[in-house]
Amino acid sequence: xxxxxxxxKDESRRVREAGRVDRLIKIARRVGLAIVxxxxxxxxxxxxxxxxxxxxxxxxxxxxxxxIQRTYVIPHKDGRAEIIFxxxxxxxxxxSLFPHMGYTPCWYLKRQAQKTQIMGIILxxxxxxxxxxxxxxxxxxxxxxxGPRSTGRSxxxxxCEGSRQFAGC
Numbered sequence: 001x002x003x004x005x006x007x008x009k010d011e012s013r014r015v016r017e018a019g020r021v022d023r024l025i026k027i028a029r030r031v032g033l034a035i036v037x038x039x040x041x042x043x044x045x046x047x048x049x050x051x052x053x054x055x056x057x058x059x060x061x062x063x064x065x066x067x068i069q070r071t072y073v074i075p076h077k078d079g080r081a082e083i084i085f086x087x088x089x090x091x092x093x094x095x096s097l098f099p100h101m102g103y104t105p106c107w108y109l110k111r112q113a114q115k116t117q118i119m120g121i122i123l124x125x126x127x128x129x130x131x132x133x134x135x136x137x138x139x140x141x142x143x144x145x146x147g148p149r150s151t152g153r154s155x156x157x158x159x160c161e162g163s164r165q166f167a168g169c
Contacts, residue, residue: 046097053095062095064106068113075120
């Protein structure tokens with residue numbers, strides 16, 4: 001008799017816990033659906049706002065052009081870094097929250113224009129060096145990998161003068 005009362009309690013506890021889990025799943029689905037619906041409504045309202053402002057013939061609204069100048073940081077083997085400023089570029093952007101009609105939002109373009117591009121050198125065995133961009137704005141300094149022929153000691157400067165390869169020089 002004691003075992004039957006324990007099994008009934010366990011059974012009722014399992015049923016209550018299953019009901020709680022089902023309710024949590026329902027709530028999570030509703031919240032997810034509400035987020036997706038709200039995002040779709042916000043995007044549609046933003047798009048209609050851009051289209052409406054395009055019918056008005058005011059300068060710079062909703063499309064604008066910005067001049068951006070990229071900054072490249074090239075680390076050298078001796079620990080120093082070289083900073084190179086790229087040519088100024090003119091890019092068209094849209095005054096909105098989301099990208100529309102193939103144009104980047106102006107707020108995003110302003111943020112990206114201020115970032116620097118950190119360049120690094122990836123060396124193959126015997127291949128000429130080529131700069132490769134690393135992730136923008138990373139705080140970590142990129143490592144310089146050397147090819148398998150590198151011995152770790154620097155050869156004479158006469159051997160490296162005409163070489164375009166960094167491995168071993």
